[in-house]
Every structure is written in structure tokens, then in C-alpha cells.
Amino acid sequence: MGTFPFHRHAAMPRTTPHRATILQVAREAGVSKTSVSRYFSDERARLSRDMQSRIASAARRLSYHPNQMARGLKGGRSQLIGMLVADIRNPFSVAVMHGVEQACRERGFSLLVCNTDNDPAQEREHLALLASYRVEGLVINAAGQPSRELRALAAQGTPLVLLDRMLSDFEADVVGLDNTQTIDMALDHLRQQGYDNVLYLSEPVAQASSRQARLKHFEQRLADDPTLRGEAHSLALAEDNRLQDVIAGFLSQASGSAPAILCGNGNVTLAVAHALQARGARLGEIGLLGIDELEWCNLVGPGITTLAQPTDAIGRAAVHNLLQRLEEPQRQAPPKRTHYQARLILRGSTCRPNTPDQYDSVSQERP
Amino acid sequence: MGTFPFHRHAAMPRTTPHRATILQVAREAGVSKTSVSRYFSDERARLSRDMQSRIASAARRLSYHPNQMARGLKGGRSQLIGMLVADIRNPFSVAVMHGVEQACRERGFSLLVCNTDNDPAQEREHLALLASYRVEGLVINAAGQPSRELRALAAQGTPLVLLDRMLSDFEADVVGLDNTQTIDMALDHLRQQGYDNVLYLSEPVAQASSRQARLKHFEQRLADDPTLRGEAHSLALAEDNRLQDVIAGFLSQASGSAPAILCGNGNVTLAVAHALQARGARLGEIGLLGIDELEWCNLVGPGITTLAQPTDAIGRAAVHNLLQRLEEPQRQAPPKRTHYQARLILRGSTCRPNTPDQYDSVSQERP
DNA sequence: TTGTAAGCGTTATCAA
């Protein structure tokens, strides 16, 4: 695929589905195109009763739907928001997407979703595509460096909102978690539960600013607090053995302490849960706290304590910011950071066995 | 929202992002619109070397992207496939969607995804929307009766593929699981493991043909095989107590037998896992087998045995069927049923404790 | 209140 991947697919001869046009409706109703157009716009009120009903029934008879392509072409408004998702099979991404979609619909926009599977090439391809559909704004949850395509879009004035991660050397609104505070909540909770030796595990930090922020603040806390032991690792989850090794290494040095593992996101939590199960470890004895809530967290052992992100709010905020920029005459407002608080969901994995059973895994949970 | 929900959103005065048009590129390159158009179509080869490079660099300088809206308007080809998803937070739906999206991209189409949250009103609204974008085909995984909108789309000749469920009184291609065979696999496996008393649990059967088919075949098997005890229930999972009651009722009558629960889909598996945990039941002692594989299935107790659907293949097949119809001159080919086999993933939840431990929960698993 | 006509960015049909 070349730089401009815009070849159409090899021509397919085919009969186009027959769809009524505004002209046909106009004829059927015995009125002008303009009136029909008005009927389907926000000027409907300016039509006479009679006209309205004639158009309505004609349109219904022909099951007419205004062609958004033509509308978008004429008015420059596609009514489309694009969303780039790094991994559509990640429950967190889907949950945010749900919020994005709802907000879009409420505001009269539709959502064009593209999944990049964390592949920069796909990301570029999709961005070109979204540009070609003239999306009016873009919600981006993507991997890697900002591509040429993304910069071009931004330069053209397409409003952009980044989810969860900033991009280096790239100005745009960002919506996500308050990473510093989240790490604080996590460590405060673990301390309070009696854990004094914490392993922080993250997916590769690379270009993902939120992962960087979490990792950095974790290390900061470690440095600031002499009574807290711990270490941090960032690793690719695909290398299964690596994770086992890291955990084994951590635990082997943990004698005499109360060890806990803090997972940087839902993927890590899943992988760590597998790893701990493979070791036959008992949750609680080894503390486990995951960032991101997952539907199965209270099914595993005594339940896994999590810090839930307000995914719906994040998605909605992204759209909100987008539309705000869209409405602004001057687009030059400085990039806006919207940060949300995580919510602690207490379960058994952060209850030390010898501690009085302060947190019952079921009753304390507020879903 | 009226019958024709096509009002545009209240006008927002705004500066449109500046995007280059074909005319600007033509001028910049000192050639005609037509040549530029050809460059970006499959006629590129017919342009001279010189012309090609001039257009390429002009386009790059202006970061030009052909306007799909205009293309779609002119040629009637939107290059868009629509997908209606009943519940986007359902991992099964997302997995299928992933396959759909990949197949679309490979064939040069983009995917417009609409989530209905199982709401018929939203379904109708989204269908109208998809129609207005002139999607060339529709992949539908939706609840309820075929709506007027859906019938209209079908009548206009838009190719449709139904996922997982047929719609009563509505002809269309269907892609999904071989429900009969899946139930057979499930029961054969449970029998073989020594379970002789099976509770089948399904979400409400209502309009979902696949749920009906599974339930019906389960009852058939029960009727055919006098050595097999069991019962079937279809219930809404939201009513949490109902599920507990059904399970309690089943187990209270199960003394002297080896009871197992068969879950009709992933949602049911999740709910049942919760319910069994709340009862303090031990998996395996009570057998548990779920249709649909979920990422957390081997984390719960001894692991939950599942029958995995080939989600990717299902998604791809849906697109394949769609495009096939699109290419056919005569669209009247009879509806096509594409059925896939489930794959059994053995884990501890279908290992009876007193049985020799034939299936080790980890090593038998092929992910 | 209604209608006429121009034009949005592209491709298709011709002609050169």
C-alpha cells in the first residue's frame, strides 16, 4: 500500500439498491425539492400543515432517507466523529467507547470506530480513512508516536481528544485518570491493609504517557517513604515467562515482609492473576490490587480489589471536549486536561489473612 | 424523536477545518481534475510517469485526501458496511466485530458500528442512520422483531447478514453456531464425565432463534434419553434472585445424582459463576459448562469448561456473505445458513472429584 | 409560505 491508500476496491459491477431521492419525494408529494429539504431540516416548522403531511406520507411511501453523503458534501458537515481504538478487545476501551457513542448520539453525531490492534501502520491507514470521511472530530486511544497523518489532521483544524495518554510533542486535549492520585490511593490502601512491600507491574511504558506517569509516581512514593519497600517493572505481557520470573524474584526477596502486587491496568491484572494461580499463591496472603475494574474480579479466589476508572464519564468527557472545540470560533484555546478519580472497590485480595476481616468481599462492594 | 429522525443538530456556526479539494491539487500540479481523480482511482496506471509524480507531490504538499462523501455521492458506492450490535459490552459481540472489521478492511470497506444496547428504539434509529449513510451492506446482531426500517432496507436491496439469530418472518443470510451440534457436544461431554442431571440456563428465548434452537434441542435430548435427568429455564439475568432460586430448586432435587449446569451463553456463565460462588458451591462437584469462551474462565476455581465459538470466523463469514451478495447480479439467491462448530475447552469445572483426574485444568487447554 | 437555481467534491462520458 502506497502513501495514498485511496484506490477504490476493484470495480464491482452491481445493481445499486434502489433508494428514493429528494426529487422523487418532491414529485410524489407535488412540491419542490426545497420544501422536502426543509421538512427534514430544522426548518420544518416553517412549512404549512398541509405541506408537512403530504411530504410525510410521500416520504413514507417511498421509504425515503436523506442521503448523508450529499448533505455532508453540501454543508461540509459529516455529522461523524471518528474514534481510534488501540485494542478493541480490551474491556476498558470498549467501556469508554460506549460512553463516547452515547454522547455522540445524544448530540446528533454518529461514531466511526477504527481498531488499530496496536499497529502503527493500521493506525495511519485508519486515520487517512477517517479523514476521507471528513469526520468532524477525533477521539484517539492509540499507540505510538503521532503519525504524519495525525499531524496533518490536527494542522487542518480537526479537533482531537486523546484518551488516557498524551503524545509527546503533540498538543491536544487529554481525558483520562488522575494517575498520580490513583497511585496514591493504591499505595495508601495497601499500606493501610498492612502491606509494606509492593511490586508494581506495568505494560511497556514506551509512548504511553499515563503508564509513564503511574510508574514515575510509584517510584517517587517509594523514594519518599523509607518504610515502604518495593520495585517496579514494565514488561510485555506476551512474554509469559518473564512475568513469572519477575514475580518469583520479587517474592523470593519478600520474606519478612507483607508483599503485594499492584497492576497498572486490566491486562496486567489478568496476566498476574494467571501467574499467581500457576504458582498456587493465595490471594490476600500476597496482596493484589488492579487498576481497572473487570467483570470477573470478584470471582477469582476471595475477589480482586480494583481501582475502577469511570469509563463512561471519560468517554462522554472526550466527546464533550470535542464538541466544545467544534463550537469555538477560535480553536487556539490551550490544550485541556480532564482528569478523573478512580474508585476503590474492596475485595478479598487486599485482606491479609491474619488481619481482622475488616472487608467482607461481598458486602463492601458497590457495583 | 419522530418517524423521520433526520433533523440535523441545531446549527453550530463554526470554521470548517481546511481541507484540500481535488481542484486545488489539480491547480497545484498544473493538471486537470480528471487526472487527479484518475490518480486516486484504479486508473492510475494510465497516467504518464511525469504526471503521476507531479500529482503525488502536489497532493502530499496539500495533504489531500479524496472526499469519500463526494465519491459516494457520485458513484453510489459508500464503501461502508454497517454493523448493528445488540450489546457492545458483550465480549462475544466484540470478538465477532473484530473479525467483521478485519474482513471489511481487507476488502476495502470501512465499518460503521452501532450499538443498540438491546433497545428496539435505538435499533430503529440506528438503522435509519445507517441507511442515510448509504451503507452497502449490513451485519446485524440485534434484538427483537425485524423493524419497519429493517424491512425497508431489505426491500431496497441492501444485502443483510444476521449474526447468531434469525428473525421470524424475515429472509436473510445467517451466520452462527451449529446450535444442535453444540448442545450435543455439551451433553455428550457432561455424560462422559459422569454428570447425569443437567440444568440448562438460557437468557430469555423471545425472538432469538439461536437461544430457541439450543433450548429446544436440549429438551429434545432430555426427552430422547431416559437415563438423563434435567430441566431447562430461560430467565432474565437482571433478576438476580430468580437465578439463585432456580439453581437452589434444581440442586435440592438433585440428591443421588451428579448435577451439572449448562450455560447458554457467556452472560449466563458469568451470572451462574456468581450465583454458585454465593452459595459456596464447589465447581466440579456441581458441573459447570459454558457456551462462549471468556478470558477469565480458567481463573475461577478449578477453571470453567467452555464451548468456544469461532468468533473471528463468524465475523469474517458474515462479511464474506455480504460481499458475495453485493457482487451477485441476481440478488434473489435463497438465504444462506452458515454454521460453525464450537470447540470444547476442558477445565476443572466438569471434572467430578471422585473421578480419576483425567483432565488437568491447565495442560489440556489449547488457547 | 413556497420555489428556482447554483454549487458542494467527485467521477463518468465524451472528445481531443
Next chain:
DNA sequence: TTGATAACGCTTACAA
């Protein structure tokens, strides 16, 4: 191998 021009279905001045 190239280019001029007429659509595509719609909205939007501007007229009536």
C-alpha cells in the same frame, strides 16, 4: 494520455 463538462442528492441564497 489528457481534459472539459455534466451529473450525483442535497442545502441555501435569493426570488416570488
